Amino acid sequence: MEETILGIHHITAIAGDAKRNFDFYTQVLGLRFIKRTVNFDDPYTYHFYYGDEYGSAGTILTFFPWGDIEQGEIGAGTASEIGYSVPKGSLDFWIDRFEKNAIVYHKPATKFGEKFLTFFDPDGLKLALIEAETPDNRVAWETDAVKAEVATKGFHSITLTLNEVAPTARILTEIFGYQLIQQEGVNYRYATKAIDTANVIDLIELPEEPLGEVAGGSVHHVAFRVKNDEILMQFRAKIKALGLDITPQIDRNYFHSLYFREPGGVLFEIATENPGFTVDEPLAELGKNLKLPAQYEPYRSDIEQHLVVID
Ligand code: ZN
Secondary structure, three states: OOOOOOOEEEEEEEOOOOHHHHHHHHHOOOOEEEEEEOOOOOOEEEEEEEOOOOOOOOEEEEEEEEEOOEOEOOOOOOEEEEEEEEEEHHHHHHHHHHHHHHEOOOOEEEEOEEEEEEOOOOOEEEEEEEEOOHHHHHHOOOOOOOOOOOOOOOEEEEEEOOHHHHHHHHHHHHOOEEEEEEEOOOEEEEEEEOOOOOOOEEEEEEEOOOOOOEEEOOOOEEEEOOOOHHHHHHHHHHHHOOOOOOOOOOOOEEEEEEEOOOOOOOEEEEEEEHHHHHHHHHHHOOOOEEOOHHHHHHHHHHHHHHHOOOO
């Protein structure tokens, strides 16, 4: 089973103000800030990573805070909702917390037999807290305000909105090893048995839906997890054989990646577990200091002058 896709590795979204993003995810949501680095393709912009204690694959949410970016739009060809797994019975805690922090949310509902609470981050990014029906034994990162009995445990799922489900489903089933496990109207739930958590992808089929726009408050790409570089490159060959464009292997310092646009329009990445987030700082200090890839170290002082100080 390890020679296939092991669910979600990370999800990357676009934010506006860096400090506001940092405060929301570390304080309101109670995630661990695990890496403070820059966008490797745009080094005068931060790249923030949030996750569990270790920055385990399946818990990592990352942001490019691009300042005055225009607002994106959920629509066809976008990853339209990020689902976090939370313990059963925790939604009342979260409703109370969202009320106190003036966070926009919808009242809880049920989908595929699971109770969930949808909410929006300060940039309008849509997320959901889901009380999973399948066991989730991951150890949550806890803070003084968000204890383990209510804290997020990492991803439950990602939802993609599409004009047509079939072409995307083909990638999931024939290449990634996912299976259709449930369908409710226009909602299709796919999951992989290769791993127990962060293993669900929900597809929504809306044939008339206008194309979305990836900008502020929207998901930039969804990264899927593989064990190592060898398996990564096996997937590169499989994607290429379908006639899709895929990048060469790219070194992202904390993982090695490939990118391709799936037929429904969403940017997919495949990323390795190795080497992980402790490659350039010890576990206890994750996120404390600005970490730069080697090619940008000569420009550190210049880069630092362009970035807002975040504590
Ligand atoms: Zn990525």
